[in-house]
Amino acid sequence: MEAVAWTAIGLLAVAVFGNKAGLYHLGNRIDAQGAALNARIDALSARIEAQGASLSARMEAQGASLSAHIDTLSARIDALSARMDEHMGRPPG
Secondary structure, eight states: OHHHHHHHHHHHHHHHHHHHHHHHHHHHHHHHHHHHHHHHHHHHHHHHHHHHHHHHHHHHHHHHHHHHHHHHHHHHHHHHHHHHHHHHHSOOO
């Protein structure tokens, strides 16, 4: 009966220490996956920032072009307004 008790204690000890070793290994694997994921996130973050800078530059260029077109149209409208004012100032006939 004493042998059965020692066998049970031995099996329990193996189960407890084996479980701790397995958890330690699992923790290391999780840490490795976390490090790999952080590296991928950092790389994607750099790509997103680069694309954002490129998009910002393109938007500023289009804004400048649009502003130039608006200035041209404003000048044309001012010229037409002046012509209409001159025409309205003339007597009919």
